[in-house]
Amino acid sequence: MLAVFLPTQVLFGTATGAFLVRMMATAKWPDWALLLLGxxxxxxxxxxxxxxxxxxxxGLPHGMAIFAVVAFFVLLGGAAGQGWLAWRRLFLQCRNLRYDRSMWLFALCTLGFMVLAVVKLLxxxxxxxxxxxxxxxxxxxxRDMAITYQPHHYDAATGFYYVGLHGFSFPLLFTWEGLVWPEAWTLSNPWVRVLTPFYAWLIVALGWGLMRRVGRWFAVWFVLALGGAMGFFFLGTVYHLDAMRIFLFAGVVVLLTQAISDPRPAIIGLLGVVCAAGAGVHSLSAILACLVGLVLTALMEGGMMRRLGAALCFGLAFLLAGGIHYPVDVFLGTGWIFKDIVWY
Amino acid sequence: MKGRKLRGWAWALVLLIGVALSCAYFLAWLPLRQGSMDKDLFERQIGSPLLLWMNGYLGPFLHLDYQGIMNWLALPVLVWWTVRPPGGDRRYRAVGILVIISAGVIGAFGGFNPRYGFTLYPVVLAVVFLGAWRLMMYWEVPPRRRMVVLASLVALQYFNVSMDVLYRVRAWRIEKMEAARTAPQGIGNASGKTLGVQEWLDQAGIGASTTVLVNNLPQFWYGAARKGLYYWSGSDLLYGAQGPELLLERRTEDEAAHFLADSLGCRYVLTTGDLSGYGERFRPFLEDRCSLVALGPQNLQLFRIRDLPSPEGHESADR
Structure with a gap:
């Protein structure tokens, strides 16, 4: 499992976080939030x-696909420049936090998620x-190393019919695990299973950090309330894509508040990318991304031309970062939600 | 709003309303048994008009089973932030409008699934806390008392989740009793329950080339190259290269059995007791035209389509 976790979350995650810090250097976002988002x-x-x-x-060979991913993150890490220093600052900050009693519960909570992940894995x-x-x-x-758009995702070799309507991001996580670690299927895909508690923890961490800006103990009460719903228990324990898309949506809302008051292309572009990341996971996030785009253009500061520019920037970032799946699927593929939908 | 005071009795009233709502929801409104409700609506907890509104259309705020008890408190805060945002700050208005329209879209089109409403949960909860905090700042509530208010909110949330746990324990007991009552009897291979799905299928004689009608159970394909026909009894749809087609609605049971066995080369059906219950005609088909041959892990049931006289009057080849 670590063979996938270490490169993906640790190496690629730190590179993405550092790149976001570099990109958002002049925004009012705290470094740690960008690193978490990364x-x-x-x-x-x-x-x-x-x-x-x-x-x-x-039909791309496996090795080439892995190379493409690694090359992408090497480029991202290379472009991060000064952003890497944010990790050092974060570690120094964390050292001081051990004296903060309000953080002990967070440490306990983190430990709890780690124990949960290990128990679930076993x-x-x-x-x-x-x-x-x-x-x-x-x-x-x-197996096919190919994504095709067709009216029906029917696999003639096995008779399997993929009934999902969403972007391919979540199935591709399994593909990635299989590329890096071909035995993953025999062990029931441990890395993808870990993502459920991992993203639930990221939601807690993001909420905790943002609420600490109001007050240390305010954050403690908030997180206690957050964990007090049955839905949150399911979110962290039932293997699904929900923790991932809900974390991304929470990130989108925070980024939206930033983009409303400081609508620079870098921020709006990042907002589009995070919206697309959520849309890749689930159709609902694609629909919500449209609402986010509308709210952004309606409420951001600036005149009509600036708003149109922002809408264009948001839309382009969204499409390029994977949102293009939906128009392609509507016109060349299954028709997405514009057909008789069967609920399971 | 400045100059007003947070009155203890008013806050106690809010908490009491929460407690009463939670008690009514879990003890009276949420059914423990399906009764005459549609199975799907019962499973989705939207089987009565009240539940359709609470858990469906207003699910992001009032689905107390999934979302907890605090989300409805966000409604006045969202209206406040949308109509008159604090300090005229557009960011509050943006969050207010986004959450309201998102909740509207999710409630109207995805309210049947509590997971969709849960998308907004962390944001809505943050709205409740930040709104409460902002109000307490306006009202100059002393810091210690602010913590008491937040602690009481959390206590309310945990009261609700404890009611939820009690409800689920009662529902689980009833489900267990009914499952024991309706469990298939007299099956030789019940030891398969301790095996993995693929191991169990191998043991049951399902080889890589044996075609099986699979009732919405992707575990059939997981980790193995098997041949199946994807079927969902809830809508009676058989999925093939040309898309879904009705299996039982346009055929008699005999015709369906012949179609599966002769045209598609399929002699086996994989399902669970629960999933079979979603199909009005599927369960009778299993009872009349199939024999249960093995019980497996995850409540899987393997049926074999019984031998039938062929339409021409002689038995088909695979007997």
Missing amino acids: IGLAPCLVTLVLYYSLWLFP TAPLTEHDILEYAVQGHVFL
Whole structure:
């Protein structure tokens, strides 16, 4: 599992975080929030590279696909420049936090998520319907090394029919795990299973950090309340894509507040990229991305031309970062939601 | 708003409303048994008009089972931020409008699935906390008392989740009793329950080339190259290269059995008792035209389509 976790979350995550810090150097975002967002965004960027590789170059050898992903993050890390220093600053800040009693609960909470992840890894294989659909489709991608748009995602070799309507990001996570670690399927895809508690923890960490800006103990009460809903328990324990898309949506809302008051292309572009990352995971995030774009252009500061420019920047970033799947699927593929939908 | 005071009795009333709502929801409104409700609506907890509104259309705020008890408190804050944002700050208005329209879209089109409403949960909860904090700042509530208010909110949330746990324990007991009552009897290979899915299928004689009608169970394909026909009994759709087609609605049971066995070369059906219950005609088809041959892990049931006289009057080849 570490063979996938270490490169993806640690190496690619730190590179993405450092790049975001560099890109948002003059924004009012705290470094740690961007670094968290970077860690959460890295697996989505991995699947973005795979998506384009498998779509544009069907039949690509496994080694080339891995190379494309690694090359992308090497470039990202190289472009991060001074952003890497943010990690050093964060570690220094964390050293001082050990004297802060309000942080002890957060440390306990983090430990709890780690124990949960290990226990789940050892005792709970994939059994739920939806995630198995994504897993099987991910395996089809891995076998064919190709993404095609067609009215029906029917696999003639096995009779499997992919009923999902969403972007291919989540199945491609299985593809990525299989590329790096071919035995993953025999162990019930441990890396993808870890993503559920991992993203639930990222939600807690993001919420905790943002609420600490109001007050140290305010953050403690907020996180206690956050964990007090049955839905959150399911979010962290039932293998699914929800933790991932909800973390990304929370990031989108925070970025939107930034973009409203400081609508620079870098911020609006990042907003579009994070929206697209969520849309790659689930259709609902694609629909919400449209609402985010509308709210942004309606409420941002500036005249009509500036708003149009922002809408264009947001739309382009969204499409290039994977949102293009939806128009292509509507016109060349399954028709997305514009057909009779069968609910499961 | 400045100059007003946070009155203890008013806050106690809000908490009492929360407690009463939680009690009514889990003890009276949320059913423990399906009864005459549609199975799908019962499973989705939207089987009555009240539940359709609470858990469906207004799910992001009032689905107390999934979202907790605090989200409805965000409604006045969202209206406040949208209509008259604090300090005229557009960011508050943006969050207010985005959450309201997102909740509207999710409630209207995705309210049947609590997971969709949960998308907004961290943001809505943040709105509740930040709104409460902002109000307490306006009202100059002393810092210690602010913490008491936040602590009481958290206590309310945990009261609700404890009611939720009690409800789920009761529902689980009933489900267990009913499952024991309706469990298939007299099956030789019940030891398969301890095996992995693929191991169990191998043991049941399902080889790589054996075609199986699979009732919405992707585990059939997971980690193995098997041949199946993707089917969903809930809508009676059989999925093939040309898309979905109805299996039982346009055929008699005999015709369906012949179609599966002769045209598609399929002699086996993989399902679970629960999933079979979604199809009005699927369960009778299993009972009348199939024999249960093995019970497996994850409540899987493997059926074999019984031998039938062929339409021409002689038995088909695979007997």
